[in-house]
Amino acid sequence: MAPSSLSVAEAAARLRQARRVAVLTGAGISAESGIPTFRDAQSGLWARFRPEDLASPEAYHRDPELVWQWYAGRYRDVMAAEPNAGHRLLVQLERQVGEGFSLITQNVDGLHARAGSRDPVELHGTLLSSRCERCGHVQPLPPPDQFTPPPVCERCGARGRPNVVWFGEYLPPDALSAAEDAFDRAEVALVIGTSAQVYPAAGLAAETLRAGGVVIEINPEPTDLSMQVQLSLRDTASVGLRRLLEPDEA
Template sequence: MSDLHTARHRLMNARRIAVLTGAGISKPSGIPTFRDAAGLWQDFDLEEYATPSAYARNPQKVWEWYAWRYKNVLQAQPNPAHALLVELEHSLGEGFLLVTQNVDGLHRRAGSQRVVNLHGDITRGRCERCGQRFPLPAPQDFTPPPPCPACGAPGRPDVVWFGELLPEGAFERALEAFTACEVALVIGTSGEVEPAASLGRLARHSGAYLIEINPEATPLSPLADCSLRMGAVEGLQALMARPPG
């Protein structure tokens, strides 16, 4: 029995599945990844745009950059990989959890409901005073910084910057799903950013069948029961293909 055939069988028969996605799943939607040759950080210094100190120095500069990214994200559309994960969620219900490192909101726009956003959501603001999260206005109506709808204080981007803690409870929920799942599916992530990178390892060590979909080998690859050297769309289509007949 081939690795792919075994992986399909395990996925089809699992009652508890945990999924981790990274930038690779959004690349077919036209959103650049962080690490490849045309990646987002090739032209921008993260110290100038994605740290608390950068925001403290020049909040307007940081907001203008995030407003530009927000507009680009809303122009992108979910791709077939997002849709296939929605299908998988529908088949499992409460036995499914999707954990994403992405901030683009494409999983929810595709229809995913059981989603943990480890690194926040670029389509929302977060109040600097009271902490309330709120959706940003449509790009054509948006002049940063957005006021908090509850107290009127300025809002910051609702994303996790380098050096910040994850949203309260987010990693705990992810950890619970990955240590209890029967199948762990890791898609389009470098396997280098902690603590998300540890989820696949923890699932494997807890007895889960581990499937990785990534065009390139990652630190997780030696542990994977099945590694598909494909993009997210091709890999999920191969994994979830219906048997003939």
């Protein structure tokens, strides 16, 4: 049975009163910074490749140089972008809620941390670091203009791979556990700019609903989640967040 619906004003009030808030973000929040989605980034020279040809363990084993060229280009693109109003509004919400705030993202662009979010849980990893193939050490990549792939592990000297989750790989257990716990405990959960089709992230909102919490979706397009939540706003991330957090200005 679908939960009772809320008006924007009622949802904004619940958000102001909540002491435990969980947020899940997807590609939609970074679109306003000019970051293309994973598949949209496959343009130009990359258009002839399937996603699995560039983002899978098999692809990397077959041609690590090609895969690193792809990821180095994406790394340059995200570092040239800037956090937008949506990212900054979530920083504002985090300060408002305090310790009970959790930010979970499917994005790998690092924009939440650059906007000032304290400790975002990056379910799919990040383009901003590499992970050693031998010892597993994670280290930040050099600035884009100083980076020539592949990176070399500063601990053992082995080659590093992109520190992202590829097709056929599991999400980091600690990150997934933190996300599930945050949504299970949340009084209010926000699901922003995600299609709600990629599991297990797509199932997080159900944790909040099962526990009796409120779920608010912000997405310009309807998703599989839209009819299950108390409020679904057909807005971009920044506009929807402003309506909830700054109702007098929206």
